[in-house]
C-alpha cells in the first residue's frame with residue numbers, strides 16, 4: 001500500500017490518522033504528513049489528497065486544533081533537523 005504526500009512527494013505509508021496511531025484510515029479521515037506537516041484527507045484507505053482550506057474551515061474546532069498541533073510538531077522537528085545539519 002503506497003500513499004504519496006501531494007505536498008512533498010514522500011511516501012506516507014506510516015501516516016498517523018488524527019483519530020489515533022493504531023486507527024486504520026478510512027475515506028474522509030484527516031491526517032498530517034509526517035514529513036512536511038501538510039494537511040491531508042483520505043479519499044480511500046490507500047489514497048490521500050490535499051485538504052482544501054474550505055474543507056479545513058468546516059471542520060470542528062477540536063479537530064482543527066489537533067491537526068494544527070500535529071503539523072506544528074512535524075515542522076518543528078523538521079526545523080530542528082535542518083538546524084542540526086547546518087551546525
Ligand SMILES: [Zn+2]
Pocket residue numbers: 005006007008009010033034035036037038
Ligand atoms: Zn508531505
